Amino acid sequence: MTRRDVLLASALAGLARPLAAQGQSEAFASRPIRLVVPFPAGGISDVLARAMADALTPRLGQPVVIDNRPGAGGNIGAEFVARATPDGYTLLAAGPAVMGVAKALYQRLNYDPDADFLPIGMLGAVPNVLVINARSLPDPSLAGLIAAAKARPGALTYASSGSGSLTHLLGELFSAEAGIQLLHVPYRGNAQAMSDLVGGQVNILFDAVATSLPLIQAGSVRALGVTSRERAPELPDVPSLVELGMPDMHAPSWTAVYAPAATPRPVVERLRREMAAVGDSASYREILRNRGTQSMPMSEAEMETYLAAERRRWAEAVRRSGARAD
CATH class of the missing domain: 3.40.190.10 (Periplasmic binding protein-like II)
Structure with a gap:
């Protein structure tokens, strides 16, 4: 093979990769989706995650299954999702304990709450x-x-x-x-x-x-x-x-859904659209009211800004308290 042939083959391969990724994104969802709750069943995060999973299932055309993985203040479930294949089929439902407090509270974490996740949407907040x-x-x-x-x-x-x-x-x-x-x-x-x-x-x-x-x-x-x-x-x-x-x-206990950081943009956008549609539905809002939970609709930019502020707020609170978990 000549040098020209090698360069041509490399260029074609480079074009093929985005097209393949686009095809995978367009095929989403083609199998069941796992929504990990890093706490035991029955808590408010679990209840909201189950309500969202039930509503997303017909919209995505695949079962959205809750996977409770409690332990270590939510870190076991969060680490599992951070290490999962970033394809949209493994998601995390978590709040300030994992996404705001953990990095400041624990000296050693096997994941980075700031860098390892992309926010998808808010499930709600409990005052x-x-x-x-x-x-x-x-x-x-x-x-x-x-x-x-x-x-x-x-x-x-x-x-x-x-x-x-x-x-x-x-x-x-x-x-x-x-x-x-x-x-x-x-x-x-x-x-x-x-x-x-x-x-x-x-x-x-x-x-x-x-x-x-x-x-x-x-x-x-x-x-x-x-x-x-x-x-x-x-x-x-x-x-x-x-x-x-x-x-x-203004410090409610919120719960949001996250995907691993490298999840393809088309998959993230599809999940965000479907979650936003569920959040706007009368049936989901009724579930929030019955659970004493408030709706927190946010755009992508608003959510990024809010979560960054929450990380700073809770890190400062941990610093002032002197609390350490390990």
């Missing part, structure tokens, strides 16, 4: 609520809480579901925003933390609106503000912390 034991404060209002904390730095306690958890870091965000010092008391999950809040062993807790609602309605705890821009429909009389002058406290 948390700041609840207090009203009997433990002379003035059980937000202003009264802040005044009491400033009068006795480190005397008031806030509970969390564990060191480095979102409920821990929400307490750090709140302390920084209010200019106060609180004593962190970590628990193994929010259920025991809430029990001790009701009993008066701790003063403050951030918890999901849905799980706090019965205790708020019963008067066992008092809600001071929610961590979303708008008021939660379930708590129309409780202002948002943003509304009360704390702009950094």
Whole structure:
């Protein structure tokens, strides 16, 4: 073969590769799609992922199957997707614990939350609520809480579901925003933390609106503000912390779908279109309402900007807290 023949063959091969990739993208989807949830079944990320999977299945013409891979704070499932073939058939449903907190919290990760994934779309966001034991404060209002904390730095306690958890870091965000010092008391999950809040062993807790609602309605705890821009429909009389002058406290627990970073652009765009269509549907919005979850529709650019800001926010919260997971 002459040098000219070699160059011609190389040029033809170079043309063939994009055409082959385009053909693979146009064929998407030709087999079942796996949507990995890096937490146990039953949580809000799992519920939203299943609702989206059910709605995507007829739109893509292939089953979208949920694969729960819990462990290591979500890192096991996230690493699995990061290492998967980037063809759109293995996706991840994850939120700030994996995509915002993990890189700052863990000294060693076998994946890079920033570089190894492409965002596809938002599933929804759950606002948390700041609840207090009203009997433990002379003035059980937000202003009264802040005044009491400033009068006795480190005397008031806030509970969390564990060191480095979102409920821990929400307490750090709140302390920084209010200019106060609180004593962190970590628990193994929010259920025991809430029990001790009701009993008066701790003063403050951030918890999901849905799980706090019965205790708020019963008067066992008092809600001071929610961590979303708008008021939660379930708590129309409780202002948002943003509304009360704390702009950094727009900090809901969101869940988004991601693909491995090298997934072909046509596949990513198809997934984004189909997810956006599902998110706009009345049936999916009804599921969000029934789960106390808010819709977060975003364009690609808006999502990139939001997620970058979330990574900075939670990394700073981890830094301030001094929490380490390994």
